[in-house]
Amino acid sequence: MLEVRGVSTRYGQISMLRNVSITLGEGEIACLLGPNGAGKTTLIRTILGIVRPVTGSILFRGERIDGLTTDQIVKRGIGVVPEGRRIFPKMTAEENLRMGAFAQWGTTEVAGRLEQIFDRFPRLRERRRQIAATMSGGEQAMLAIGRALMGRPRLLLLDEPSLGLSPLLVEQIFEMIQAINRQGTTVFLVEQNARKTLALAHHGYLLQKGEIVGAGTAAELGESDIVRHAYLRA
Numbered sequence: 001m002l003e004v005r006g007v008s009t010r011y012g013q014i015s016m017l018r019n020v021s022i023t024l025g026e027g028e029i030a031c032l033l034g035p036n037g038a039g040k041t042t043l044i045r046t047i048l049g050i051v052r053p054v055t056g057s058i059l060f061r062g063e064r065i066d067g068l069t070t071d072q073i074v075k076r077g078i079g080v081v082p083e084g085r086r087i088f089p090k091m092t093a094e095e096n097l098r099m100g101a102f103a104q105w106g107t108t109e110v111a112g113r114l115e116q117i118f119d120r121f122p123r124l125r126e127r128r129r130q131i132a133a134t135m136s137g138g139e140q141a142m143l144a145i146g147r148a149l150m151g152r153p154r155l156l157l158l159d160e161p162s163l164g165l166s167p168l169l170v171e172q173i174f175e176m177i178q179a180i181n182r183q184g185t186t187v188f189l190v191e192q193n194a195r196k197t198l199a200l201a202h203h204g205y206l207l208q209k210g211e212i213v214g215a216g217t218a219a220e221l222g223e224s225d226i227v228r229h230a231y232l233r234a
């Protein structure tokens, strides 16, 4: 589904990602763990064509996407819940969701997709006319996920979707991610919550200072000294 091959990026003169390679099979949940500043968001932004690789290539469903624009990449079937969720605060919940289907605007499909999202998140149906900024953190997290699903992505990238939520809401968000995956969407999950993430993911990667320093099944990562010491102390 996704293959990142030897990708390096820089911000100006500063090297950020170094020779990063990841592989994600269809139907999987893969996770990316790593401390603050490791380059996790940079990797998401590179997959989306917002940051350009200096070296390496990115393949989605067997075709190179690393030269494409972000909207071309999204139209091929990649959805994103960006870091910080980036909901449109002055728009209503429904307007936010419609933004997620920008590639299909003007088609009759959008209404049907909206209904599907409302079926999945009944809370969003109740709040459809509410201004997004006035919604709770948990509702905004659902909204960001719903918006990403409006484009019917084959691959969903999630950059710390549970950040700042209470444990109960974190639990709900993780359950939603699992349900979305079981219905066929491949998931790439960036998270700080290593324990919960490893319980959900099939396999994953550990990123530190721009480099992949660990990779394996969720069980292998959970056993590795580096993950246990850095992330699973609690």
Ligand SMILES: Nc1ncnc2c1ncn2[C@@H]1O[C@H](COP(=O)(O)OP(=O)(O)OP(=O)(O)O)[C@@H](O)[C@H]1O
Pocket (backbone or CB within 6 Å): 011, 016, 034, 035, 036, 037, 038, 039, 040, 041, 042, 043, 083
């Ligand atoms: N637009 C930018 N210009 C210059 N440097 C940047 C830019 N964006 C990020 N950086 C730097 O790149 C490094 C990696 O940032 P990135 O946001 O990818 O890390 P992260 O792993 O997502 O961290 P966090 O867990 O805090 O979200 C950081 O040192 C950051 O300051």
Ligand SMILES: [Mg+2]
Pocket (backbone or CB within 6 Å): 040, 041, 042, 083, 159
């Ligand atoms: Mg980040």
